[in-house]
Amino acid sequence: MSIRRLPDGLVNRIAAGEVVERPAAALKELVENAIDAGATRIAITLAAGGIDRIEVADDGCGIPAGEIALACERHATSKLPDEAIDAVTTLGFRGEALPSIASVARLTIESRVRGADGWARTVDNGVAVGEGPAAIPPGTRVRVEGLFEKVPARRKFLRSARSEYAACLDIVRRLAMARPEIGFTVEHDGRRALSVPPGEDRPQRVAALTDRALAENSVALDHVREGVMLGGVAGLPTFNRGVADHQYLFVNGRPVRDRLLVGAVRGAYQDMLARDRHPVVALFIDLPGDQVDVNVHPAKTEVRFRDPGLVRGLIVGGLRAALDAAGHRSVQRPSE
Ligand code: ADP
Numbered sequence: 001m002s003i004r005r006l007p008d009g010l011v012n013r014i015a016a017g018e019v020v021e022r023p024a025a026a027l028k029e030l031v032e033n034a035i036d037a038g039a040t041r042i043a044i045t046l047a048a049g050g051i052d053r054i055e056v057a058d059d060g061c062g063i064p065a066g067e068i069a070l071a072c073e074r075h076a077t078s079k080l081p082d083e084a085i086d087a088v089t090t091l092g093f094r095g096e097a098l099p100s101i102a103s104v105a106r107l108t109i110e111s112r113v114r115g116a117d118g119w120a121r122t123v124d125n126g127v128a129v130g131e132g133p134a135a136i137p138p139g140t141r142v143r144v145e146g147l148f149e150k151v152p153a154r155r156k157f158l159r160s161a162r163s164e165y166a167a168c169l170d171i172v173r174r175l176a177m178a179r180p181e182i183g184f185t186v187e188h189d190g191r192r193a194l195s196v197p198p199g200e201d202r203p204q205r206v207a208a209l210t211d212r213a214l215a216e217n218s219v220a221l222d223h224v225r226e227g228v229m230l231g232g233v234a235g236l237p238t239f240n241r242g243v244a245d246h247q248y249l250f251v252n253g254r255p256v257r258d259r260l261l262v263g264a265v266r267g268a269y270q271d272m273l274a275r276d277r278h279p280v281v282a283l284f285i286d287l288p289g290d291q292v293d294v295n296v297h298p299a300k301t302e303v304r305f306r307d308p309g310l311v312r313g314l315i316v317g318g319l320r321a322a323l324d325a326a327g328h329r330s331v332q333r334p335s336e
């Protein structure tokens with residue numbers, strides 16, 4: 001057996017599996033790109049839970065016509081400031097999303113920089129199939145069709161359109177909560193599913209995306225400990241749910257699903273809630289970049305804190321103090 005390099009197409013497909021394992025993952029990448037582009041409005045259109053089609057249109061900075069082809073190549077990014085990973089302030093920087101999606105679907109990018117002409121390019125499962133002028137408003141519109149249609153091994157892992165749709169909506173909710181200044185709309189199979197206007201503040205946005213009644217049934221958080229900040233809203237214990245699906249956690253503006261944070265929330269409420277009940281919370285944790293690594297996983301939903309104990313203490317202490325102040329005293333145990 002001699003050693004050979006994998007063909008590029010195959011390398012891209014393998015890499016794609018890390019980035020896009022389902023429509024919601026592709027959608028997340030596209031919406032993050034729109035956010036990074038400075039969009040004030042992001043319009044999302046889905047068909048069949050995103051399996052048939054995902055479309056994300058933004059009014060951001062656009063991609064110069066001459067760079068659209070490059071944007072679809074692996075490891076090509078405009079977001080790495082002079083090679084310094086630590087200085088990255090955007091959601092993306094790996095330059096993997098568009099090429100990954102383009103290798104497992106039909107991807108069309110139309111984009112126009114203000115004051116210039118628009119341009120479009122289509123890549124079908126790794127093969128460029130056409131490009132030309134595009135008449136669109138300034139900004140970018142990316143369309144993904146037939147995800148995994150030509151990759152049966154991955155397609156069979158997709159769930160029903162209904163559950164893929166639920167995952168898509170969940171991702172949009174989290175990103176929209178992180179960026180209340182941006183307006184978002186979602187249309188699914190021709191129906192308006194979500195709409196929040198640009199220019200909201202954080203409590204407004206959280207209430208709009210969870211439950212309007214949360215506004216009267218929550219406390220605001222505003223705590224700092226050793227440079228780590230905790231903000232957001234915490235639902236009163238009386239405003240609990242039977243499922244833990246309304247817990248939104250953000251670290252430095254990114255939605256995360258992190259065991260440490262979920263555990264801290266559970267710990268904070270444990271004496272105030274029955275075992276099978278869950279609070280509604282939206283927690284925003286902000287800390288210096290050198291205190292956290294948000295790149296543990298390519299999908300970037302896991303984080304690693306330099307001082308996990310500090311973060312846990314801040315969350316448990318901050319939540320308890322805020323709820324105590326609102327009159328929801330936790331049962332004090334003798335050992336505490
Ligand atoms: P990354 O976001 O990590 O840079 P992507 O593959 O997601 O990698 O995108 C590659 C490049 O394409 C980006 O760096 C950016 O320059 C450009 N791009 C992608 N989407 C948009 C968009 N919606 N608006 C403007 N530029 C975009």
Ligand code: MG
Binds near residue numbers: 032033
């Ligand atoms: Mg990106």
